Amino acid sequence: MSDNWNFYALLVDDEPASIFVDLGVTKETQIADFPIMAYLRVRMNNPRPDGLSSQDEYDSLISLEKDVAEAAERTGKYLYVGRNTSSGNRDFYFYSQNELIGNFFGKAMKNWPSYEYQTGCRRDKEWSTYWRFLYPSPEDFRRIGNRDVVDHLLKQGDHIDEPRTIDHFALFPSREARNIFVKHLAAKGYAVIGEADATNGEFQVTFDRIDRPDQIDDVTIDLFRAARDSGGEYDGWGCTIVN
Known part of the structure; x- marks a missing residue:
């Protein structure tokens, strides 16, 4: 083992x-x-x-x-x-x-x-x-990662049922793929914070929305699937601690 x-x-x-x-x-x-x-x-x-x-x-x-x-x-x-x-x-x-x-x-x-x-x-x-x-599926791994972040918040005394701005990040192989994903973000009420074209060929997007950490699984699984369907990869989330 x-x-x-x-x-x-x-x-x-x-x-x-x-x-x-x-x-x-x-x-x-x-x-x-x-x-x-x-x-x-x-x-x-x-x-x-x-x-x-x-x-x-x-x-x-x-x-x-x-x-x-x-x-x-x-x-x-x-x-x-x-x-x-x-x-x-x-x-x-x-x-x-x-x-x-x-x-x-x-x-x-x-x-x-x-x-x-x-x-x-x-x-x-x-x-x-x-x-x-x-063995976990990719979506199961996303849920495992979410739980690790939420556990860290709880250890810091966070009230995970309190809404707050949650930041997200995703990567794409082309500008076109990223644009498709950005349209999904607009339909879901996200605000795009920034877009960057990396020298290694990755096209990045940072975005946020007000949500609750205790409901993050539904949020991130939707983003995971939308990024995958656009040929990209959802890369995770973060937020400030609310005591």
């Missing part, structure tokens, strides 16, 4: 879900050495009504995860790469050198007799479950 883990919210089969994933595992291991994808599904004892984990069960689930992940790492044969929580289940995902991982799960869960569980595995030498299910 790497030190680069993060989590994000999404829908899985139209149900609220939360994924916690090792973003750096493929940089630190040869995935060809672990061609078997395996899962351990644990049925939660006290899930929330929406199927996510409850605060009452938090400590038990974290301890269970720690036990199983550390035991897997000690074997050297299994890699713990992430988990999904939804529909009253917590699913742990592993990549293995062999199909004997089912025996490992059975031994690991002996310490947790109060939990029902099931396991399974299949060949997945391309790590498709990791890349197509666990």
Whole structure:
């Protein structure tokens, strides 16, 4: 396991879900050495009504995860790469050198007799479950970045529900692409602060609008999609702290 883990919210089969994933595992291991994808599904004892984990069960689930992940790492044969929580289940995902991982799960869960569980595995030498299910999409990465900025504001005592001017920045490969995006900004009520033509061929635009940090996901996902559709890249936001 790497030190680069993060989590994000999404829908899985139209149900609220939360994924916690090792973003750096493929940089630190040869995935060809672990061609078997395996899962351990644990049925939660006290899930929330929406199927996510409850605060009452938090400590038990974290301890269970720690036990199983550390035991897997000690074997050297299994890699713990992430988990999904939804529909009253917590699913742990592993990549293995062999199909004997089912025996490992059975031994690991002996310490947790109060939990029902099931396991399974299949060949997945391309790590498709990791890349197509666990790994964040570009929009998920944008939400993760938003959360990091909002968490920083909260640590500074910010009232994130207070409207204020929020600055944004985007880059484009041509002036024409930028102009298309600027038309979208005008329709959405943004004010263009400045445009610059960089020497490296990037065409930049800085713009702002009054919004609330606690509602920033909807704002930035719209900007992300509009910039992408114009051939460019939305590059983030910033604002002053409101105490």
